[in-house]
Amino acid sequence: xxxxxxxxxxxxxxxxxxxxxxxxxxxxxxxxxxxxxxxxxxxxxxxxxxxxxxxxxxxxxxxxxxxxxxxxxxxxxxxxxxxxxxxxxxxxxxxxxxxxxxxxxxxxxxxxxxxxxxxxxxxxxxxxxxxxxxxxxxxxxxxxxxxxxxxxxxxxxxxxxxxxxxxxxxxxxxxxxxxxxxxxxxxxxxxxxxxxxxxxxxxxxxxxxxxxxxxxxxxxxxxxxxxxxxxxxxxxxxxxxxxxxxxxxxxxxxxxxxxxxxxxxxxxxxxxxxxxxxxxxxxxxxxxxxxxxxxxxxxxxxxxxxxxxxxxxxxxxxxxxxxxxxxxxxxxxxxxxxxxxxxxxxxxxxxxxxxxxxxxxxxxxxxxxxxxxxxxxxxxxxxxxxxxxxxxxxxxxxxxxxxxxxxxxxxxxxxxxxxxxxxxxxxxxxxxxxxxxxxxxxxxxxxxxxxxxxxxxxxxxxxxxxxxxxxxxxxxxxxxxxxxxxxxxxxxxxxxxxxxxxxxxxxxxxxxxxxxxxxxxxxxxxxxxxxxxxxxxxxxxxxxxxxxxxxxxxxxxxxxxxxxxxxxxxxxxxxxxxxxxxxxxxxxxxxxxxxxxxxxxxxxxxxxxxxxxxxxxxxxxxx
Amino acid sequence: xxxxxxxxxxxxxxxxxxxxxxxxxxxxxxxxxxxxxxxxxxxxxxxxxxxxxxxxxxxxxxxxxxxxxxxxxxxxxxxxxxxxxx
Numbered sequence: 071x072x073x074x075x076x077x078x079x080x081x082x083x084x085x086x087x088x089x090x091x092x093x094x095x096x097x098x099x100x101x102x103x104x105x106x107x108x109x110x111x112x113x114x115x116x117x118x119x120x121x122x123x124x125x126x127x128x129x130x131x132x133x134x135x136x137x138x139x140x141x142x143x144x145x146x147x148x149x150x151x152x153x154x155x156x157x158x159x160x161x162x163x164x165x166x167x168x169x170x171x172x173x174x175x176x177x178x179x180x181x182x183x184x185x186x187x188x189x190x191x192x193x194x195x196x197x198x199x200x201x202x203x204x205x206x207x208x209x210x211x212x213x214x215x216x217x218x219x220x221x222x223x224x225x226x227x228x229x230x231x232x233x234x235x236x237x238x239x240x241x242x243x244x245x246x247x248x249x250x251x252x253x254x255x256x257x258x259x260x261x262x263x264x265x266x267x268x269x270x271x272x273x274x275x276x277x278x279x280x281x282x283x284x285x286x287x288x289x290x291x292x293x294x295x296x297x298x299x300x301x302x303x304x305x306x307x308x309x310x311x312x313x314x315x316x317x318x319x320x321x322x323x324x325x326x327x328x329x330x331x332x333x334x335x336x337x338x339x340x341x342x343x344x345x346x347x348x349x350x351x352x353x354x355x356x357x358x359x360x361x362x363x364x365x366x367x368x369x370x371x372x373x374x375x376x377x378x379x380x381x382x383x384x385x386x387x388x389x390x391x392x393x394x395x396x397x398x399x400x401x402x403x404x405x406x407x408x409x410x411x412x413x414x415x416x417x418x419x420x421x422x423x424x425x426x427x428x429x430x431x432x433x434x435x436x437x438x439x440x441x442x443x444x445x446x447x448x449x450x451x452x453x454x455x456x457x458x459x460x461x462x463x464x465x466x467x468x469x470x471x472x473x474x475x476x477x478x479x480x481x482x483x484x485x486x487x488x489x490x491x492x493x494x495x496x497x498x499x500x501x502x503x504x505x506x507x508x509x510x511x512x513x514x515x516x517x518x519x520x521x522x523x524x525x526x527x528x529x530x531x532x533x534x535x536x537x538x539x540x541x542x543x544x545x546x547x548x549x550x551x552x553x554x555x556x557x558x559x560x561x562x563x564x565x566x567x568x569x570x571x572x573x574x575x576x577x578x579x580x581x582x583x584x585x586x587x588x589x590x591x592x593x594x595x596x597x598x599x600x601x602x603x604x605x606x607x608x609x610x611x612x613x614x615x616x617x618x619x620x621x622x623x624x625x626x627x628x629x630x631x632x633x634x635x636x637x638x639x640x641x642x643x644x645x646x647x648x649x650x651x652x653x654x655x656x657x658x659x660x661x662x663x664x665x666x667x668x669x670x671x672x673x674x675x676x677x678x679x680x681x682x683x684x685x686x687x688x689x690x691x692x693x
Numbered sequence: 694x695x696x697x698x699x700x701x702x703x704x705x706x707x708x709x710x711x712x713x714x715x716x717x718x719x720x721x722x723x724x725x726x727x728x729x730x731x732x733x734x735x736x737x738x739x740x741x742x743x744x745x746x747x748x749x750x751x752x753x754x755x756x757x758x759x760x761x762x763x764x765x766x767x768x769x770x771x772x773x774x775x776x777x778x779x
Contacts, residue, residue: 129728164754165730248727252735252754285744378759381748385761493722494748495729496759 071120071150072111072228074183075140075173076157077166078126079499081185083107085157085213086123087511088221094123094515106139107515116225120150128165128495130172130243136415144176153228154180160190160197160212163263164255170206171251177241179231180208183224187214189500193269198262205258215505275371275500282375292376299363300401303356304433310355318348337540338533346532349588350525353403354517356433360402361516364395365509371501381494387476388483390414390492393423397475400430401468405524406516408654416492422482424655425668428646429475431468434589438642439467441593442635445614450632463636467643474644474675527653531587539584553598558583572641572677573634573684575622582647589647633687637680645676698772702737703749703765710738711770713753714779720767730754731768733779 072089076082086094086107094109107123124143125136144154156173158166173180190197191214203210209227213220282288322340329336367373373395381391392414399407407427414420431439443460450459538558544551553559562580569579577599585592593613600616620629646652646669655665705711713735716723730753731737737753747762771779 128725131724131728162756165756168728168730248724248730249732252730252732279741283741283743289744378743378748378750381761382743382745493725493764494759494761495725495764496748498750498757498759 071122071152072155073144073152074121074123074155074157075169076126077128077159077169079497080157080159080166082123082126082157084215084508085183085185086121087508089121092514113225116229129169151232153231154178156180156182158182158184160184160186163259167255167258168251171254172243175241175243177239181227181231182208182210184210184212187212188216189271193266193271195263195265201262271500278501283378288379292379296398303359303363303402307356307359311352314352318344334540334543338536342533342536346529349532350521350528356402357406357520358513358517360399361513362509365512366504369504369509371499374496374498377496378498387479389422389479390419392492393419396423396427397430400427400432403432404428404651405654406520408658411658414492418486419492421659422479424658426475426478428651428672429471431471431643435642437590437593439464439639441614442639445618446630446632446635467639470643524650524654528650531649535584535587549598571685572680573637575629585647587649589642633684637684640683641676641680644672644679646672699769700772701766702768702770703762705739707739707741709772710736711772712736712779713768714771715769717767722764723767729758
C-alpha cells in the first residue's frame with residue numbers, strides 16, 4: 071500500500087490521479103467527517119498496489135480533523151505493509167519538509183516524491199538530489215507533470231521498499247518544537263538549492279494579480295466571472311437535462327404499457343423506480359458541469375484569489391472565505407454543496423455553512439419560478455419600458471435567498487460568537503493552465519460518489535411519494551381523481567386552512583405535500599391536478615394557461631394572481647423542500663438535531679414570509 | 694548604529710521586511726503559524742494586502758502565505774536597519 075502524505079497543493083491529487091487513473095474512489099473513515107481517496111494502481115505491472123491519498127496537511131499534530139484522519143490512516147493499516155510517499159513540492163522545500171521531519175519519526179518505509187519539477191526546470195533552479203537524499207536518508211524521486219517516467223520510478227522504488235519490508239512500527243511523532251525542526255530543515259537544505267531571486271512563473275503570476283487582486287477591479291471581475299459561469303452552467307446543462315427527462319418519460323411510458331392497464335406494479339415500476347432513477351440521472355449534467363467549472367477555477371489558481379477577496383466580507387457574518395465555494399455550488403444543487411463543506415476545518419464554520427446553503431436558490435426551484443413567471447408575470451408591461459418584469463422577479467428571488475442566507479449566518483454568529491474560526495492560512499499558487507485530464511478525473515470521482523451516496527436516498531423518496539399518491543387505490547379512476555383521493559391528496563386538503571392565509575388552495579396544498587420531498591415535483595403534480603397528465607407532449611393547453619383559469623370557489627376571482635404567484639415563489643425560495651438535502655445534512659452533521667432544526671426554521675420562515683407578503687398585498691388591494 | 698523597531702506583523706507596510714521575534718502563545722492558531730515556518734528568526738516580507746487592508750500576503754521561507762489581520766497581529770517582528778537580531 072502506498073500512503074500519499076503531503077501539504078495541500080503539493081501535487082498529491084495529481085499524483086494520485088496519475089497512479090490510479092479511474093480506479094480511484096472516495097472513502098470515509100468512521101467517526102471522522104473528512105473523506106479521503108483510495109484506489110488501485112492503474113499500471114498493470116503494479117496493479118495490486120493500493121494507493122491511499124490522505125487529506126493535504128501541513129503537520130501531523132492533529133489540530134484539525136484532516137490531521138486526525140491522516141494520523142489514523144497511517145496507523146490503521148499497520149497490518150498491511152505500507153510505504154509512506156511524502157509528496158514534497160520542489161518549489162517550496164522548506165515548509166514541505168516540515169511534514170517530512172515528522173513522518174521520519176514514524177520509522178516506516180518511506181520515500182520522497184519531489185513534485186513540480188517541471189516548474190523547477192522552467193525557472194532554471196538547480197536541486198542537488200543526491201545531497202538531499204544523503205542528508206534526509208530516504209529515496210528522492212523527482213516527478214514532473216510533463217513526463218510519466220517519474221511515476222514509474224516511484225512505483226519501482228516503492229516496490230523495492232515493500233519487498234524488503236519489516237512489520238510496520240508503531241512509533242509516534244516526537245515533541246520537538248517547530249523551531250527545532252526548522253533548524254534541522256536548514257541543515258538538510260544547506261547548499262542543496264540554487265535559484266533565481268524571483269522565478270519567471272511567479273513574475274507572470276504577479277502581473278496577472280495586479281488586476282485580479284486590484285482593490286476594486288478585483289471584486290468586479292469576481293462578480294462577472296461567477297455571473298458568466300452560472301449563465302453557462304444553466305444554459306449548457308438545460309438541453310442535456312431536458313433530453314434526459316424526455317428519455318425517462320418515454321421509457322417510463324413504455325414500461326407502463328408493458329404491464330396490464332391500471333396495474334399497481336406497473337405504476338410502481340414506471341412512476342416509482344424509473345422516475346426515481348431518472349431524477350437522479352437528471353441531476354448529473356448539472357452537477358458534473360458544476361464540478362468541472364469549480365475544478366478549472368481551482369486548478370488555475372483563481373479560486374484561491376476569490377477566497378482572498380471574499381474573506382473579509384464573509385468574516386462580517388462569521389464565515390471564513392472558504393465557505394463561498396459550497397455556497398456558490400448551492401446555486402446548482404445544495405447536496406454536493408453540503409458535501410463540499412468538508413474542506414472547512416472548524417466544526418462551527420461548517421455547521422453554519424451547511425445551515426445556510428439551502429437558501430441559495432438551487433436549480434430545482436427554477437421550474438417553479440419559471441412556471442409562475444410565465445403564467446402571471448410575462449403578460450405584465452415592462453418596467454421603464456424595457457426591463458421584463460419576469461426577469462426582475464427572477465433576480466429578486468435569487469437575491470432574497472442570498473440575503474436571508476447571510477442574515478441567518480449573522481444571527482447564528484450572535485448566538486455562537488466567532489469561536490474557533492477556521493484560520494485563513496491561504497496560499498496563492500502561481501497561475502497555471504488548468505490540467506484538463508486531472509480536472510476530469512476529479513469530476514468523475516465526485517459524480518460517482520454523489521450518485522452512490524445520494525442516489526439511493528432520492529430513489530427511496532420517489533418510491534415513497536409514489537406510494538402516497540397511489541394509495542388508497544381505486545381502479546378505473548382518472549389520474550386527477552386518483553390524485554385527489556390519495557393520501558397525498560387528503561393531506562393537501564388537510565393543510566388547506568394553514569396555507570389559505572398565504573393565498574394557497576388545496577390543489578397547491580397537494581403540490582406542497584409532494585414537493586416537500588423534491589421541489590421540482592410541484593410542476594408535474596400541478597400538471598396532473600389540472601388534468602394534463604405527467605408532462606406528456608401534445609398538451610392542448612399548457613399548464614401555465616390552465617392554472618390561470620382556476621378560480622376561488624368563494625369569491626370567483628382567479629387563484630393565480632401576481633400576488634399569489636409571488637407568495638408561492640417566496641415560499642419555495644425559503645423553504646427546505648428537498649428530503650435529499652435533509653439526508654445530506656444528517657449525513658454531514660451525523661445527527662438528527664441539525665437537519666430537523668434546519669427544516670423547522672426554513673419552513674417557519676417561508677410560511678411567515680409568504681403570509682406577510684400575501685396579507686399585506688391583499689390589504690393593499692392587490693389580490 | 695542600528696535602530697531596532699519592534700512592531701506587529703500586521704502593522705508593516707507593503708514591501709517592508711522584518712524578522713520574526715515573538716508570537717502570542719495564547720492564541721490557538723499560534724502553534725500552527727510556527728509550524729508553517731514563522732518561528733523566531735524567520736525573515737518575512739509583506740507583499741500585498743486585500744481590500745481594506747486585509748488579508749495580508751507575506752513571503753517567508755521560500756513561499757507565500759496569506760493571513761488575516763488578527764492572525765498577523767499575533768507576531769511581533771523587528772524591522773531594523775543594519776544587522777539581524779531581535
